[in-house]
Amino acid sequence: MTDRQHAVDSAVASTADDIAEMRTRGAATIADAAAGALATQAKRSEATTEAAFRTELRAAAKTLYETRPTAVSLPNALRYVLRGMEGATVAELRASTIDQAEAFQRELAQAQSKLGTVGSNRLRDGDVVMTHCHSTDALSCVEAALEDGKEIEAIVKETRPRKQGHITARQLREWGVPVTLVVDNAARRYLDRADHVLVGADSIAADGSVINKIGTSGLAVNARERGVPVMVAAQTIKLHPDTMTGHTVEIEMRAESEIVSDDERADIDDEYADDDLVVENPAFDVTPPRYVDAIVTERGQYPPESIVTLMRELFGETTSEPWEP
Numbered sequence: 001m002t003d004r005q006h007a008v009d010s011a012v013a014s015t016a017d018d019i020a021e022m023r024t025r026g027a028a029t030i031a032d033a034a035a036g037a038l039a040t041q042a043k044r045s046e047a048t049t050e051a052a053f054r055t056e057l058r059a060a061a062k063t064l065y066e067t068r069p070t071a072v073s074l075p076n077a078l079r080y081v082l083r084g085m086e087g088a089t090v091a092e093l094r095a096s097t098i099d100q101a102e103a104f105q106r107e108l109a110q111a112q113s114k115l116g117t118v119g120s121n122r123l124r125d126g127d128v129v130m131t132h133c134h135s136t137d138a139l140s141c142v143e144a145a146l147e148d149g150k151e152i153e154a155i156v157k158e159t160r161p162r163k164q165g166h167i168t169a170r171q172l173r174e175w176g177v178p179v180t181l182v183v184d185n186a187a188r189r190y191l192d193r194a195d196h197v198l199v200g201a202d203s204i205a206a207d208g209s210v211i212n213k214i215g216t217s218g219l220a221v222n223a224r225e226r227g228v229p230v231m232v233a234a235q236t237i238k239l240h241p242d243t244m245t246g247h248t249v250e251i252e253m254r255a256e257s258e259i260v261s262d263d264e265r266a267d268i269d270d271e272y273a274d275d276d277l278v279v280e281n282p283a284f285d286v287t288p289p290r291y292v293d294a295i296v297t298e299r300g301q302y303p304p305e306s307i308v309t310l311m312r313e314l315f316g317e318t319t320s321e322p323w324e325p
């Protein structure tokens with residue numbers, strides 16, 4: 001084991017593992033868990049010097065960062081917490097880090113609730129929304145509309161390969177929303193019945209592109225063809241500052257076991273072939289801004305092309321990694 005691994009608390013390692021294995025998933029939920037893990041690291045740290053404490057916290061942040069690459073809410077959360085780590089003694093550093101992590105978690109919840117109010121203004125009584133994957137930001141718009149007394153129906157895409165549509169359907173049913181669950185391939189057929197496509201985002205790029213669960217871009221193109229507006233619910237924590245300086249967002253490639261079992265692979269592949277069957281499992285795709293009607297944030301709704309103005313205001317041009325000294 002390296003010194004860095006020794007310094008990282010077991011609770012941080014376990015949070016990182018939960019994120020990597022998607023037991024903790026969804027961009028906002030990941031950010032919340034990461035901030036909580038840094039607070040735990042600060043609470044449990046046995047560092048005796050200020051330098052050792054800072055090294056530990058940076059090592060914890062790096063461990064969390066290296067779990068999944070696409071949702072920018074994760075590095076944005078880590079950056080936010082580490083920037084608040086201030087003080088001349090270990091006790092002061094500990095207190096400020098814990099305070100900052102708790103402030104982050106509070107603001108995250110408040111932002112989602114504000115975003116929900118903004119998004120619900122786009123929904124009319126009796127509207128039908130089509131969802132993809134499971135997004136707490138997207139669902140907060142429906143929740144706010146229901147609280148306003150509007151009746152909303154949902155067509156919920158299953159979302160292969162991990163079927164997060166089931167989580168969305170379960171939540172909506174709990175709220176008493178009529179739900180029609182469909183396989184992903186049925187989306188175009190059911191768009192005729194939808195008034196909105198409502199999705200979340202893992203990252204939003206400076207040009208207004210939306211990086212979200214694989215299948216979002218095809219859904220958005222079909223929705224445009226059918227004249228159904230596409231609404232993306234994304235707190236500003238989903239804005240990807242690196243894209244202001246030309247970087248692209250890394251698309252996570254997940255294990256092939258999410259798509260085919262070993263037996264299925266053996267059944268498909270020719271055992272005498274010179275090469276192996278290739279199976280690829282990208283978790284996300286990129287929807288160009290021209291297929292998106294509105295990005296709904298806690299600061300109001302934006303046409304995708306103008307999101308860069310908000311990014312500059314919130315992040316400046318800073319894109320350094322949170323664990324860099």
Ligand SMILES: O=P(O)(O)OC[C@H]1O[C@H](OP(=O)(O)O)[C@H](O)[C@@H]1O
Pocket residue numbers: 025026027028029132133134135136137138164199200201202212213283
């Ligand atoms: O932050 P909230 O809105 O909850 O979720 C945002 C996005 O995170 C999810 O990714 P995954 O299931 O973690 O791969 C989905 O792509 C979803 O749209």
